[in-house]
Amino acid sequence: MANVWFITRREFSSFFATPVAYVFIAIFLMLSGVFTFFIGNLYERGQADLIPFFNFHPWLYLFLVPAMAMRSWAEERKSGSIELLMTLPVSIGEAVLGKFLAAWFILALSLILTFPLWLSVNYLGQPDNGIILAAYIGSWLMSGAFLAISTCMSAFTRNQVVAFILAVVVCFLFVVSGSGIVLDAFEPWAGNLLLDTVASFSFLTHFEAMAKGVLAMNDVGYFLIIMVIWLYASLVVIENKKAD
């Protein structure tokens, strides 16, 4: 387990050695501000909560998380350092987990740095801070699901652009699987059971309650399972394709 921590630390400092982390955090903060105030109308609503802020998170993550994760394995493969990593006494599982955690911590950091918004609503009114904290945790969990998918896509290819596009597409399918875009394709032929199953994969549906501060067991469990499945898929992909 110590190895996971070493890998996480290496990846984490690598995010800051390159401008990736700074750019990511800066863009995340800017966009979340823009969405919250201009599109979400935080002031005009006249309510002391952060729901407009959290509602835009799935759409922010949709592009930003794949951009952050696209290099994680594609770059290793391109530079050949994967050969170094895989011949060190580190298992693939440890490497996958270590890389994932490093990026997930960056996401946590980005979320923490949105604290001025929290200060603002506390200055303007009396929001329920428990709800806000729960929504933050929910958002972080969801970002982990985006990240696990993007990690897996990065493991598929040595080309970062391909990894990015694949990740955006797959993440998009998960985001909208509860809406007509995906369901219409199933509606003509699939039974209700399948339709409901597909709809239940939607990040939006699961995040809806979380954004309002409800951390239900099934929503939390859903995002955790998504993470585990996609990280395991990454492990299998790397195991089989590490030398290609």
Place this chain on the structure above:
Amino acid sequence: MISVKNLSKHYHHFKAVDDLSFDIAPGNIVGFLGPNGAGKSTTMKMLTGFLPPTSGDIVIQDKRYASDAKAIQRNIGYLPEGAPAYGDMTVWQFLHFIADVRGLKGAARKSRLFDVIGRVELADVLNRPIDNLSKGFKRRVGLAQAILHDPDILILDEPTDGLDPNQKHHVRQLIEDLSKEKIVVISTHILEEVTAVCNRVMIIANGQLRFDDTPNALRHQSRFCNAVSLKMSYAADISGLAELEGVEEMEIDRKTGLVTLFPEPGKHIFHVINEYVTQRRLPVETLTLEQGRLDEVFRDITTREVSHG
């Protein structure tokens, strides 16, 4: 101890490594020779557990990759082809990361780090990102990484590629200074390197083992081995040389005027020729005992058609 049996690696229909079997004992410094694409790197990748073999068996210190990958890899230092590293890290950060993963702790860690940095001469570039280093330095960082934990087995894929002659000499020195109880496997294109540092040569071509013996034995395969060549200052009658005892053949290069005398197998003819030359007071400018031409032997071994079966 490394024991390899019937090792093969196929990519679709291409046989990169074809039925290799060999044992390497502690103390062996093996030079792995072969033309580009012969399967050297593929073999090394399998020895280090990066690539799974298509078929065959690799046993390293009584362990197999299927069950004990980590335990094996702890005892191996590996410099992959091209010396890949994490380019955005500084040399110092990178070596620390490797020390962490290799499980080095406390005082041992410190002394190993300083020892290796000194040996590979990295002190001047410790705080520079690896991406900004020259090819020679990158290679040395790769070497430092490989020897950091003082492994029993060292596998180096082209360790001197891209180094200048001084650095090459330095790396050879480094390899010679390692403990005599280690296994070292070096792949290279440079034939002189093999005779300089290795005590065993393995030549592979088309994925097959073509030669496995000492560098001396390799040299003995050359028809120039123990031949005597001489050069005259001016023309003289040398026909008598060809008649000397033990001389099988005489060749004269018309362009350079170099005369080469080949011995009968197993005979030493230098002293006979030397005596003859002095007695007759032949105008000999240089008289050399040939060591055998490795490049010729190499070409011969690697291009030879091998009969199957």
